[in-house]
Amino acid sequence: GENVEQHPSTLSVQEGDSAVIKCTYSDSASNYFPWYKQELGKRPQLIIDIRSNVGEKKDQRIAVTLNKTAKHFSLHITETQPEDSAVYFCAASSGKGGSNYKLTFGKGTLLTVNP
Amino acid sequence: NAGVTQTPKFRVLKTGQSMTLLCAQDMNHEYMYWYRQDPGMGLRLIHYSVGEGTTAKGEVPDGYNVSRLKKQNFLLGLESAAPSQTSVYFCASKTYSGNTIYFGEGSWLTVV
Numbered sequence: 001g002e003n004v005e006q007h008p009s010t011l012s013v014q015e016g017d018s019a020v021i022k023c024t025y026s027d028s029a030s031n032y033f034p035w036y037k038q039e040l041g042k043r044p045q046l047i048i049d050i051r052s053n054v055g056e057k058k059d060q061r062i063a064v065t066l067n068k069t070a071k072h073f074s075l076h077i078t079e080t081q082p083e084d085s086a087v088y089f090c091a092a093s094s095g096k097g098g099s100n101y102k103l104t105f106g107k108g109t110l111l112t113v114n115p
Numbered sequence: 116n117a118g119v120t121q122t123p124k125f126r127v128l129k130t131g132q133s134m135t136l137l138c139a140q141d142m143n144h145e146y147m148y149w150y151r152q153d154p155g156m157g158l159r160l161i162h163y164s165v166g167e168g169t170t171a172k173g174e175v176p177d178g179y180n181v182s183r184l185k186k187q188n189f190l191l192g193l194e195s196a197a198p199s200q201t202s203v204y205f206c207a208s209k210t211y212s213g214n215t216i217y218f219g220e221g222s223w224l225t226v227v
Binding site: 045049051089101105107108 | 146150155156158159160163165174205209215216218219220221
């Protein structure tokens with residue numbers, strides 16, 4: 001099955017700096033890669049995603065890049081703010097029949113933004 | 116529209132007791148999932164369902180059973196709880212064709 005590795009496990013940055021979180025996946029059939037943000041005691045929530053036919057996607061201060069050949073994808077957060085502090089999870093999705101119904105998660109990155 | 120609702124939110128069990136976690140979604144989603152979250156381990160898939168009346172094993176199914184008798188409900192059962200099952204459990208759902216999965220608020224389970 002799919003295996004998703006995520007690095008680093010913890011990341012501390014100063015407010016205003018950029019943060020980068022990297023993930024690798026093992027299943028070349030995976031074609032959907034979401035990123036979730038989880039605040040303490042809350043549910044994971046989707047912040048951005050990318051499909052395998054796209055190399056980069058951006059949404060304001062957040063961007064995701066995908067390298068299918070190398071099987072890795074990254075989350076980039078620019079101009080970090082204290083409210084960006086949370087655990088971030090990457091994931092890879094695959095499934096039969098064209099429906100991506102199995103989502104495998106990385107182990108998470110605890111991002112701390114220091115004021 | 117409540118989304119994905121989990122019951123109960125908190126529970127303390129003694130070793131050997133049984134219990135059922137209930138997940139309900141009002142979005143008419145075909146797919147439903149149960150994940151567990153442990154420190155440093157991320158979210159691991161326990162069981163999932165691709166439609167009413169069907170279930171399948173995920174990454175860590177041992178010690179759990181599930182049922183999906185109605186499309187909107189997905190039940191997770193612990194027949195004989197063990198301390199290793201102390202965890203936060205998240206239910207999630209998605210449509211057949213969509214990519215985004217939606218999580219419930221989580222259920223905190225402690226087995227003593």
